[in-house]
Amino acid sequence: MSLNKLNAISPIDGRYRGKVEKLADYFSEEALIKYRVHVEIEYFIALCEAELPQLSGFDNSKFDALRKIYLDFSSEDAQAIKEIEKTTNHDVKAVEYFIKDKFDALNLQEFKEFIHFGLTSQDINNTAIPLSIKDAMNDVYVPQYLELLSAIEKLAEDWASIPMLARTHGQPASPTRLGKEISVYVVRLKEQFNLLNDIPSAAKFGGATGNYNAHKVAYPKTDWQAFGQKFVQEKLGLHHSFPTTQIEHYDHMAALFDTLKRINTIILDLDRDFWTYVSMDYFKQKIKAGEVGSSAMPHKVNPIDFENSEGNIGIANAIFEHLSAKLPVSRLQRDLTDSTVLRNVGVPFAHTMIAFQSTLKGLGKLLLNKEKFEQDLENNWAVVAEAIQTILRREAYPNPYEALKGLTRTNEKINQNSIASFIDTLEVSEAIKAELKAITPSNYTGI
Structure with a gap:
């Protein structure tokens, strides 16, 4: 049976493939093979440039032909390597043999053992996996993140002046402004993104146990640590981790996943708030011709995009959590558990991209129901009690909190008239009474 969107086991390769297809260039099996070939070729070139005696006869004009091996890498090349792997039962060794075949075709047989x-x-x-993650971050994640951030920022600007009843513990609280509440998410996202930019894309390079044993025994006069650092940082654009065991310690990668998880958590928080605002009728949703909200209830327009985002973030964060907790732990100088885990690194990125796109779609459907905002404020005049008692404190009025508590914590409806009547009973100047009566739920919104 050939794989297609209908028989794929994972929804990221089935139902959602169109939303995440770009990630295949970085996290598919073919992509991993291509990145391995990239590293092997650049390593061979670096050895030539290190002027090892046995490579002194290599024609440096052949470097472009070598780089074409990975620059022009095709699905057929990947399949050829998989065929070799059936014999070697080792994926990286299969890459080495594939490149040796390419050297034969280029009449470079005498240099093959330096692959x-x-x-x-x-x-x-x-090196291949951190490089693929770095490229995926720059080419796919960051543009999608910035698109979503820009949409959130625009809503914060568009609705900056809309007064809104705040709710703490689900109960009416001091009024705020809709744009300000959205800007909270903007600031949170930007701060986490700044932390993200500070995390290096780290890579290990140093032989079987990280000590360049084989390199040093063959060429004891070469500074292999300096070579490795130059290769990783200048050729690959990664941070060289040293010293290490056989594997990279993954601490920086864990930090990356933890930060991605926090960004996701902020988006999830936003999803839930907007879902709640929709349920409160603060927003209507744009209706698209032909769409069905419920199979049974024709009237429904469900906030499914925010729900879809929340669900995908849950899966993404669970996997990011496992990756960041598991990868830095390895028995002695190395066990194999990191290898199988890292093959899933594209999965949380895919679910994150689905979530970002769903949130973006949900935000794009929102229609502000300004009347509902105004109605909620008008129905909750009790929230100006904080303002009144604070001004009374300023004026050294006796027990202002208790006086307002007595007024507002009853089952009787508090409205503009009852507040005004209460103010008239206060033993304060007419100027203070006018100041107090000027406060309304719609203008008591702070800075």
Whole structure:
């Protein structure tokens, strides 16, 4: 049976494939193979540039032809490597043999043994995977994040002056403004994104146990640590972790996943708030011709985009949590548990992208129901009690909190008239009474 969107086990390769297809260039099996080939080729070139005696006869004009091996890498090339792997039963060794075949085709046979020279497979995996994550972040994640952030910022600006009844513990509280409440998310997202930018994309490179043993025994006069640092940082654009065991310690990668998780959590918080605002009738939703909200109730327009986002964030964060908790832990100099876990690194990115797009879609459907905002404020005059008692405190009025508590904590309806009547009973100047009566739920919104 050939794989298609209807028989894929994972919804990210089935129902949602169109939303996450770009990630295949970074996190698919083919992409991983391509990144491995990239690292192997650049490593060979770096060895040539290090002027090892046995590579002195290599024609440097061939570098472009070597780079074409990964620049022009095709699905057929990936399949050829998978065929080799059936014999080797080792994925990285299959890449090495594939490149050796390419060297044969380029009449470079005499240099073949410097492919993968002195390396362990983790020197390739622990550079290829961080490189793929870095590229996916820059090419896919960041543009999608910025698009969503921009949409949230625009709503904060558009609705900056809309007064709104706040609710703490689900109960009416001091009024606020809709735009300000949205701007809270903007600031939170930006602060986490700044932290994200501070996390290096780290990679390990140093042989079977991180000490360049094989390199040093072959060429004891070469500064292999300096070579590795230059290769990882200048050729690949990654941060060189040293010292390490056989594998990268993954602490920076864990920090990346934890920060991505926090950004997701902020979006989830936003999803739930807007879902609640829709349920409170603060927003209507744009209706698209032909869409059905409920199979049974024709009137319904459900906030499904915020729900979809929330669900996908839950899955993404669960996997990010496991990755960040598991990857930095490895028995002694290395066990294999990181390898199988890292094969799933694209999954939380995919669910995150689905969530971002769903939130963006949900925000785009919102229609402000200004009358409902005004109605809620008018129905909750009790919230100006805080303002009145604070001014009375300023004027050294005796027991103002208790006086307002007695007025507002009853089952009787508090409205503008009852507040005004209460103010008239206060033993304060007419100027203070006028100041107090000027306060309304719609203008008591702070800064």
